[in-house]
Amino acid sequence: MPSRRKLFPTADDAETAFYEAFERADLGAMMAVWAASDDVVCIHPTGPRLSGFEAVRESWGQIFSGGAQLRARTVDVRKFDGQSVAVRSVVEILTAPGSQGSPQSVLATNVYELGDGGWRMTIHHASPMPEASAPADEPSPPSHTLH
Amino acid sequence: MPSRRKLFPTADDAETAFYEAFERADLGAMMAVWAASDDVVCIHPTGPRLSGFEAVRESWGQIFSGGAQLRARTVDVRKFDGQSVAVRSVVEILTAPGSQGSPQSVLATNVYELGDGGWRMTIHHASPMPEASAPADEPSPPSHTLH
Numbered sequence: 001m002p003s004r005r006k007l008f009p010t011a012d013d014a015e016t017a018f019y020e021a022f023e024r025a026d027l028g029a030m031m032a033v034w035a036a037s038d039d040v041v042c043i044h045p046t047g048p049r050l051s052g053f054e055a056v057r058e059s060w061g062q063i064f065s066g067g068a069q070l071r072a073r074t075v076d077v078r079k080f081d082g083q084s085v086a087v088r089s090v091v092e093i094l095t096a097p098g099s100q101g102s103p104q105s106v107l108a109t110n111v112y113e114l115g116d117g118g119w120r121m122t123i124h125h126a127s128p129m130p131e132a133s134a135p136a137d138e139p140s141p142p143s144h145t146l147h
Numbered sequence: 148m149p150s151r152r153k154l155f156p157t158a159d160d161a162e163t164a165f166y167e168a169f170e171r172a173d174l175g176a177m178m179a180v181w182a183a184s185d186d187v188v189c190i191h192p193t194g195p196r197l198s199g200f201e202a203v204r205e206s207w208g209q210i211f212s213g214g215a216q217l218r219a220r221t222v223d224v225r226k227f228d229g230q231s232v233a234v235r236s237v238v239e240i241l242t243a244p245g246s247q248g249s250p251q252s253v254l255a256t257n258v259y260e261l262g263d264g265g266w267r268m269t270i271h272h273a274s275p276m277p278e279a280s281a282p283a284d285e286p287s288p289p290s291h292t293l294h
Contacts, residue, residue, distance in 0.1 A: 039225050123234060
């Protein structure tokens, strides 16, 4: 599988490849971003925690086979960079091409690790952004949250 | 504020302190775990993305003032350790003492950074674990998820 040979020199390169693969619904390109490890974790919005490369691949295969292609852009990016572990906290803005509906916003935490000369994704944790999200300077009371 | 002087020699120490502060509903101890930075991110289950130390402190203050104290234990821990950035992916099992109800499970990604001689939390991303989560070897189809 040639895509496994692809190396991402930086965590940002891996992050870019992740969202490009998502937009193209390209399973090979998507899984080239992920570390080939039993420890990788993927949480799709409202979904369970999938663990291990094969379970993650299966989930993306199911999503991509649904045929829906979405445009994705990320905003409000927070970066936490170490020498071998890097994290991105982003807000994903997802738009269905041609759709008249509002974009959907997803909160994502993406983790990358340096290994074998390149960076690969080890965690993708995504959850829906509440529609009634208050502005950052007026956080809504978390009265319905456990913590 | 003496608690700010507390240092956590390892990411695991910071993680332990985070859940102990949560169980005790101890705001000072909770915020001693967090990095005093505008870049920290906290996402409570189903909540918005809170950014910055003050917004995070306000949210925990509101949660703790509600009076509900929960027992928290973490299972299925995945660790990703770098020299200055460390990540924990966990399943939180939350139980109300004396409650006859089922424990509630929360999926959490916790990020820690080494700074000023100790480890502190920079991201807590939590989302509800779906009640119908299939066992890990039988992931349920993510038919209702965006990605």
